[in-house]
Amino acid sequence: MSVIKAAIVGGTGYTGVELLRLLSGHPQVEVTAITSRAEAGTPVAELFPSLRGHYDLKFTAPDVQQLAQCDVVFFATPHGVAQAQVPELVARGVRVIDLSADFRLQDIPAWEQWYGQQHACPELAAEAVYGLPEVNRAQIAGAQLIACPGCYPTAIQLGFIPLLEAGLIEPSGLIANAASGASGAGRQGKTDLLFAENNDSFRAYAASGHRHLPEIEQGLARAFGSEVELTFVPHLLPMVRGIHATLYATLKTTADAAGSQEALQQLFEQRYAAEPFVDVMPAGSHPQTRSVRGTNMCRIAVLRPQGRDKVVVLSVIDNLAKGASAQAVQNMNIMFGLNENQGLESPALLP
C-alpha cells in the first residue's frame, strides 16, 4: 500500500508534538510538512528534543499549495484558524482532520456566542463529520472533513452514551465533574499555567460555563434522541496528561432491574464490546488516568452507590491522545481504510 502523505498545520503545541510522536510509529504515514509562522525554519527536533532522530523536518510557513499535495491535513491550531484555511483544501480534494473547535458545533449561533467571533464557513460545519468513532464510524469512513472531538467531550460522552441510548436515566440533571492535566491548557506562556502556580494545588475553572458544554450537550442529545441538560464543572489537576470525568445521573424510576449494578455493567460491556479503544473495567474498579497515558484508550467503570437512584460513571482518557491527537489518527485510519489501531497499539507508560 502506498504511503499516506500527511501535513500538520500549527504544530508547535502539545497536540502537534503528540501527532508527530504517534505518526512516527505509523507504518503507512509520512509527515511531509508541519507549519508554524512563528517557528518557520526551526527544526522540529530543536523545539521538541524528544523527536531528535525521528524527524528531519523543519517548521514552515503555511502554504496552501504545499498542503494541497498531501492526502490528509491535520489542523492543530487555535479555534478560528481552520475555518479560514480548510475550505480551499477541501475544495481541492484534501481530507482534513481538524483538532480545533471550528467544526464541532452544528448550531452556528451557539458557536459564535461561545467563541466570541463570527464563523467563517457555516456550510462546511454542516458537512463536517464529528469524529467520535464509537458513534460515527460509518460517516467517518466517508468523510472529507472531520471535526475531532474535544478532550472533555470525549471522556464525558463515552461515559454517558450507554445510559442515554438505553433510556435509563433522566435527561436533565446530568452532572459531569471533570478534571484535566495542565497540558489541556496548551503550550502558552500564561502566568496562571506556571509550574509554581499549580503544583500541589487544585482548583475548578470556568465553572459557570466552559466552551465544551454545548459540544457535549449536542453529543448527548444525539445519543438520547432529544435535548439533555448537563452541569459541567472542569478542574485543573497538578499533573501533565489525563482527563478524569466523574459522571452522575439519576436513574429513571422505571429503570428497575435494568438499573442494577450487574445490569449496568453488562450494558456498558455490550455497548463497547466491539470498540478497540473503550475498555469497560470490572465492577468496582477505579480507573487511573495513568493507565491510559499516551494511548487512545478510554477506560470506564460504572457503579450505583448504596443502591440509591444515582448512577456514577468514571471515565478516563489521555487528553492529548484519545482527547486529541490519537483520536485524530484513529479517524485517519478509518478514513483511509486502514486497520483502526494502526500506530495506536502501544500500552500506556506506567509508572
Add this chain to the structure above:
Amino acid sequence: MSVIKAAIVGGTGYTGVELLRLLSGHPQVEVTAITSRAEAGTPVAELFPSLRGHYDLKFTAPDVQQLAQCDVVFFATPHGVAQAQVPELVARGVRVIDLSADFRLQDIPAWEQWYGQQHACPELAAEAVYGLPEVNRAQIAGAQLIACPGCYPTAIQLGFIPLLEAGLIEPSGLIANAASGASGAGRQGKTDLLFAENNDSFRAYAASGHRHLPEIEQGLARAFGSEVELTFVPHLLPMVRGIHATLYATLKTTADAAGSQEALQQLFEQRYAAEPFVDVMPAGSHPQTRSVRGTNMCRIAVLRPQGRDKVVVLSVIDNLAKGASAQAVQNMNIMFGLNENQGLESPALLP
C-alpha cells in the same frame, strides 16, 4: 493566664506533626507529652526534622497517669483507639479532642457497620460534641469530649449548610465530588500510596461507599432538619495537602428569586459573616487549595451555572488543618475560652 498543658496520643502521623507545628506557635499551650508505642524514646525532632529546635520532647509509650495530668488530650490515632482510652480520661476530668472517627456518629450501629468493629463506649459517643464550630460553637464551649470532624465532612458540610438551612435545595440528590491530597491517606507504607504510583495520575476511590458518608449525611440532616441523601465520590490528587469539594444540588422549584446568583452569594456571605475561618469568595471565584495551605480557613464560592436549576458550591480546606489539626486547635480555643484564632493566624503558604 496560666498555660494549658496538652498531650497528643498517637503523634507519629500527619495530624500529629501538624498539631505540633500549630501548637509550637500557640502562646498559651505547652505540649507536655506525645505518645507512640512504636517510636517510644525517639525524639520528635528526629522523626520530623522540621521541628528541630522547636521541641525537645521524645515520644513516650501511652500512660494514663501522665495523660490525666494534662488539661487537654488530643487523639491523633486510627479509629478504635480513642474509644478504648478516652473513658478513663473523661472520668478524671480531662478534656479530650478526638481527631479520629470514634465519636463522630450518633448512630452506633451505623458506626459499627462502616468501621467493621463493635463500638467500645456508645454512651460517650452520645455525650460527645461534634466539633464543627460553625454549627456547634456553644456546645463546644461547654464540652468535655469533642469529636473533631473528618476532612471531607468539614469541606462538604460548610458548603451545603447555608443552602440546607435556608431550605433552598432538594434534600435528596445531593452530590459531593471531592478530591484530597495524599496526606489524607496517612503516613503508612502502602504500595498504592507511593510517589511512583500517584504522581502525574488521578483516580477516584471508595466510590461505592466511603466511611465519611454517614458522618456527612448526619451533619447535613441536622442542618436541614430531616434526612438528606448524598452521593459522595472521593478522589486522590497528586498533591500533598488540600481538599476540594465540588457540590451540586437542585434548587427547589419554589426557590425563585432566593435562588438567583446574587441571592445565593448574599445567603452565603450572611451565614458566615461572623465566622473567622470561613471565607465566602466573590462571585465568579474559583478557590484554590493552596490558598488555604497550612491554615484553618475554608474558602467557598457559590454559583448557578447557566441560570439552570443546579447550584454549585466550591469549597476548599487543608485536610490536615481545618480538616483535622487546626480545627482541633480551634475547638480547644473555644473550650478554654481563648481567642478563637489564637495560634491559627498565619496566612497560607503561597506559592
Add this chain to the structure above:
Amino acid sequence: MSVIKAAIVGGTGYTGVELLRLLSGHPQVEVTAITSRAEAGTPVAELFPSLRGHYDLKFTAPDVQQLAQCDVVFFATPHGVAQAQVPELVARGVRVIDLSADFRLQDIPAWEQWYGQQHACPELAAEAVYGLPEVNRAQIAGAQLIACPGCYPTAIQLGFIPLLEAGLIEPSGLIANAASGASGAGRQGKTDLLFAENNDSFRAYAASGHRHLPEIEQGLARAFGSEVELTFVPHLLPMVRGIHATLYATLKTTADAAGSQEALQQLFEQRYAAEPFVDVMPAGSHPQTRSVRGTNMCRIAVLRPQGRDKVVVLSVIDNLAKGASAQAVQNMNIMFGLNENQGLESPALLP
C-alpha cells in the same frame, strides 16, 4: 516600641507575597505600601487570595514621597530597578533592603558584564552591606542599605564557609551542584516555566555560567581570604520551593585529623553554634528541602565519603525564605535592633 513602617516595591512576584506573608505575623511591623505599576489599584488580596483577611492594602504606583515616609523599604524588583530608585531614598534617610542583585557585587565591571547593562550607582554598591547575617551581622546592624543575598549564594556560602575559614580545603576546584524549585524563576509567563513543561522532568540550566557565580565567588573569597574558583551548575526541580546544594571540595593534604568525619562535624557545629537559622544536622543526615519550607532555616550536613579526599556538604534552604524574603526580614530585625527571629519562628510546613 513603636511600629516600623515598611513598604515593598515591586510586590507582585513571589518574593513580594512571601514578604507580606511573613510580615503579617511580625508584631512590630506594619506594611503601609506595596507598589506595582501593572497592578496599581488592585487589592493585594485579589492577586493573592491566600492573603484575604490579612491585608486591606492595594497596589499603588511607586511614589518616592510615599516611600520616603517609611522606616524601611524592601525592593522585590528585577535587577536594574533598585539602583535607579534607591539613591533618593537613601539620601532621605530611609533604610533599604534590596532583594535584587543590584548591590551584591563589589566588582562593578563584573556586574555590568553579567547583567548586560551599565550600573546606575556604583558608589552605593560600595556602601551597601551584603546581608548574610552569619558573616556580616555587625555591619548589618549599622547599615542603611542592605544587598540581600541571592538564593543559591546563601545555600552555597553557608555550606562552604566553615571549610574555607578553617583553611581545610583547596580553594580551587570547588563544585556547587545546586537545584532549585520553580518559584526561583519568578512569576513570569514564560513557556519553559509552564507546569506541563516541568512536571515529572528535571534539567540543568545556565550550566556554562549563571549570574549568581560571581556573587558566590565573592563571598567565598572573603571567607577564604583570597580568590577561590568554583564550578556552579544549577538545576530546575519539579517542585515549587526549596534549594538543595550539594557541595564538593578537596581536602588539603595537610588537613589530616582536622578533615576526619568527626572533626568536620565539630567544625560545622562550632561555626554555627550561635546562629539561630543554621542547623547543623547529625552526621549521616540528608536534609530535605521540605524540612525548611516557609522558614528562614538553613539545614546542613557534612560528610567525607569513603574517607577519601573529598568533603561533601549538603545544604538546604527555602529559596523564597532564607533565600530571599525571610532573610530580608532577618536583616530588618538586626538593623532595627529587634529580636533576630521576630516573625520568623514558625516551623516548616511538613508534610
Add this chain to the structure above:
Amino acid sequence: MSVIKAAIVGGTGYTGVELLRLLSGHPQVEVTAITSRAEAGTPVAELFPSLRGHYDLKFTAPDVQQLAQCDVVFFATPHGVAQAQVPELVARGVRVIDLSADFRLQDIPAWEQWYGQQHACPELAAEAVYGLPEVNRAQIAGAQLIACPGCYPTAIQLGFIPLLEAGLIEPSGLIANAASGASGAGRQGKTDLLFAENNDSFRAYAASGHRHLPEIEQGLARAFGSEVELTFVPHLLPMVRGIHATLYATLKTTADAAGSQEALQQLFEQRYAAEPFVDVMPAGSHPQTRSVRGTNMCRIAVLRPQGRDKVVVLSVIDNLAKGASAQAVQNMNIMFGLNENQGLESPALLP
C-alpha cells in the same frame, strides 16, 4: 524468523511492567511466562491495568522446568535471587539477562561487602558479560549471561567514557552528582517513598556510599585502563522516571586544545556516532529527563564552563528504560542477532 520465547522472573515491580510494555511491541518476542510467588494466579492486567488488552498472562510461581523452555529469561528480581536460580538455567542452555546487581561486579569480595551477603556463584559472575552495548557489543552478541547495568551506572559511565578513553581527565577526583525519579526505589510500600513524603521536596540519600559506586568505578576503570576514584552522591527527585547525572572532572594540564569546548563536543560526537541510543546534543544544550521518557536513549551534553579546568557532562536516561528494561531488550536484540532497535523505536512521551 521464529519467535523468541521470553520469560520474566519477578515481574511485579517496575522493571517487570516496563519489560512487558516494551516487549508487547516487539515483533519477534512472545512473553510466555512471568513469575511472582506473591501474585501467583493474578492476571498481569489486574495488577497493571495499563496492560489490559495486551496480555492474557497470569503470574505463576517460578518453575525451572517452564523457564528452561524459554529462549531467554529476564530476571527483574531483588539482588540475591538471580544468583540462586540462574546456574541451572545457564546449564540448560537458556540465555539469561539479569537486571539485578547479582553479576555486575567482578570483584566478589566487594560485592559481598556492599550487598551484605555471600555470593552464591562467583564462577558465573566471572563469565557474565556486562551489558553496556556501547562498550561490550561484541561480547554481548556471544554471551549466555548478561549482567544488565544499573541505572546510575549507565548514565554516569556513558558520560565519562569518552573523556577517560581519550585520557583527557584526571582519573581521581571524578564527581557524579546524580538524581533519580522515585520509580528507581522500586514498588515497595516504604514510608519514606510515600507520595506525601516526597512531593515538593528533594534530598540526597546514601551520600556516604551507594551500592552502585563499585559498579561505576569498575566500568570507568575499564575505560581508563587503570583505577579511577569517584565521589558519587545520588538524590531523590519528586518525579517518577528519569535519571540526570551531572558529572565533573578536571582536565589534565596536558589536555590543551583537546580540552576546548569544540574539541570536547567533537570527541563525544565521534565516540557515539555509531550508537543508536546515545544522542550527543548540540553544544550549550541542557538535556531534560522527559526527552528520554520511556525510551532507550541517553542524551548527553558536554561543556567547559568559563574555560576553566573543569569539564562538565550532563547525561540523562530513563531509569526504567535505558537504565533497566529497555537496555535489557537492547541486549536481547544483540544476543539474538536482531535489529538492535527492534521494539525500542518509539519517541519519548513529551509532554
